[in-house]
Amino acid sequence: MALTLKLADFCAVIPVLHCNINVTMKVKIESRDRVGISQEILAKFASKAWNVKSIEVESQFTYVHLDNETADVETLLKLLSDIDGIKNCIEISEMPAEVREKHVQALLAKISDPILDIDDQGKILACNRAAQLLVTGDNITKQNIGKFIDVNVKDLLQKSEFSIAVNFLSRPFIADINPVITNNITTGAVIYLKSVKKLGRQLSLVQETKDDALNAIIGNSPAIKLIIAQIQRFADLDLPVLITGETGTGKELVARALHQLSPRNANPFLSLNCAAIPEPLLESELFGYESGAFTGAKRSGKPGLIELADGGTIFLDEIAEMSNYLQAKLLRFLQDLTYRKVGGTKELNANVKIITASHQNFNELIINKTFREDLYYRINVLKIQLPPLSERKSDIEILTHHFIVRAAQQLSHAMPSIEQEAMNLLVNFDWPGNIRQLENTIFKLVAMCDENSISAEDVLQVVSGNETIGVGNLVENEIQDWNSAQAEFEKQLLVKLYPMYPSTRKLADRLNVSHNKIAMKLRAYNIKTYS
Structure with missing residues (x-):
């Protein structure tokens, strides 16, 4: 040593x-x-x-x-x-100490974030090049950090590591504070300043997948070709985009593709599901909050997604779930790109593109006054309408093969083939959960597949949620006589098979009876048919 x-x-x-x-x-x-x-x-x-x-x-x-x-x-x-x-x-x-010092300085010079070493009075003992560059034409070494930072020096000298939101020369940073302890006394601290923009990019990397979002939009149907053309055209336009469509149609995938093809693609893409966060927290997640803004708030405050995504894109999914109060605050931001943090008084600016999405009917929401009409027109500058899977059945086969390959890779399973009758069942099913439901179904089929191929029986078992349609359920229903047992069996049979054969003719062909009989039975058992 x-x-x-x-x-x-x-x-x-x-x-x-x-x-x-x-x-x-x-x-x-x-x-x-x-x-x-x-x-x-x-x-x-x-x-x-x-x-x-x-x-x-x-x-x-x-x-x-x-x-x-x-x-x-x-x-x-x-x-x-x-x-x-x-x-x-x-x-x-x-001397060896001089060599080590040069190596340390070379290492610190390569770190693009500012690093400062202070004593117990706040005097800056040393700093790296990035910290020095923050102060033009002035050597900050031996000066007091209180001259540059909006936090009391005593608050920087704790006995354990912590992070705090600070402004250094009026620029926002997240400061990681590492105390220097001597004889159980804090004699200084090393302060690592991370820019909020960089933190936003890091958060974006956590959320983001490595997939090329545009190429992940699978299909050859005219509807999908139109959507791909719209994405390519809208990506270059720095205007709000509204994506509508049923749940499971891939709205976030389209939003990612819009960002990846845009001039903002080197900056953060951050998403927020407005339906998944309680109303009191949604405002602070989006706009951030100042120190002491509410009970339980961090002493250091917190940057919101708008601040973290500066220069990039924010995707607000299920925006129709946002309260009228937050709708008004978002509208103001969209008008002039200024906002205030919760509990704050200072006007802040952020250059952010907003992409929104919802599966709800905005006309009904506006009539019922649960969604602001002025905000709707502000977010609906450009619009992409995603069709349900039932309206692009020609894509189901190519989607199925795509999901089989992915499932086999992720599950380390031999890749099975799929029988034509099984494929027909998948194509004819109505898929109320759209692409997400189809993907989950294929993953389950691959996981359960013991043979080299997926059969029609496998599909029926997975889609129906039961392995058999038999008398076991009838016993549980306490059938009293033959006629009621027969009626209950017919009803179960039709309930299970009709989603796979969503027309009277298809179901009649499957059960080898007339389509008039199927239609009559569906009406008799009050089974909802697809229009």
Whole structure:
């Protein structure tokens, strides 16, 4: 283990005379590793009245920085020759501490985030190049950090690591504070400033998949081709986009594709599901909050998605679930790109593109006054309407094969084929849950597949949610006689099979009866038919 010693450490043992000599010499003395050899070396230098500026000791090596205008390596070797264990002496250009310092500075210079080291009074002891660049034309070392930061110095000196939102020279940062502890007392701190924009990009990476969102939109139907053309055209336009469509049609995928193809693609893409967050928290998630804004708020405050996504895109899914109060606040932001944090008084700006989505009918919402008409017109500058899967049945086969490949890869399962009758069932099913339901069904089919292929029976079992349609359920319903048992069985049969064969003719062909009989039975058992 290396040991760095100043001459003062030896003053109690060896008197050293200082001379006003300007020429310096740095040497590395190699020796046998034994106790006291460094003190003997220093005693030799003291006998010549040479000024020792610093000394560093490692196992078998002693590094000395001398003020000396006459001595050279040969003189030193001769001087030290009668010390037991001395092996060699060579001149060096830098002491080990200087080499380490250069490496540390080179490392810190490569870190693009500002780093500052302060003492217990807030004086800046050291900083990296990124921190120095924040203050143009002024050396910030030895100045008090309180001059630049909007936080009390005492609040920076805690006994454990913590993070806090700060403004350094009026620029927002998240500060990671690492205390310096000496004898159980906080004697300083190392402050690592992370820009809010960079934090937004990091959060975006956590949310984002590596997939090319546009290529992940699978299908050859005219409806899908139109959507792809709209995405490519709208991506270059820095205007709000509204995406509508039933649940499970892929609204977030379209939003990601719009961002990835836009000029903002190097900046964050952050998404927020307005239906998944309680109303009191939704405002703070979107706009952020100041310190002490409400009970339970972090002392440091918190940046919102709008601040984190500055320069990028925010996707607000299920925007129709937003309260009228938040709708008004969002409308104001869309009008002039300014906002206030919860509990804040300062007007902030953010350059953010807003993409919204909902599966609800906005005309009905506006009539019922649950959604602001002025906000609707503000978010509905550009619109993409996603069709349900039932209206693009020609894409079901290509989607099925795509999901089979993905499921086999993710489940480390041999990739099965799918029988034509099974494919027909999938194509004819109405898919009320759209693409998400189809994907989940395929994953379940692949996971349960014991053979090399997926059969029609496999599809019926998974889609119906039951392995069989039999008398077991009839016993549970306590059937009283033959006729009621037969009627209950017919009803169960039709309820299970009709979604897979969503027309009277298709179901009649499947059960080998007339379509009039199927229609009559559906009416008799009050089974809802598809228009």
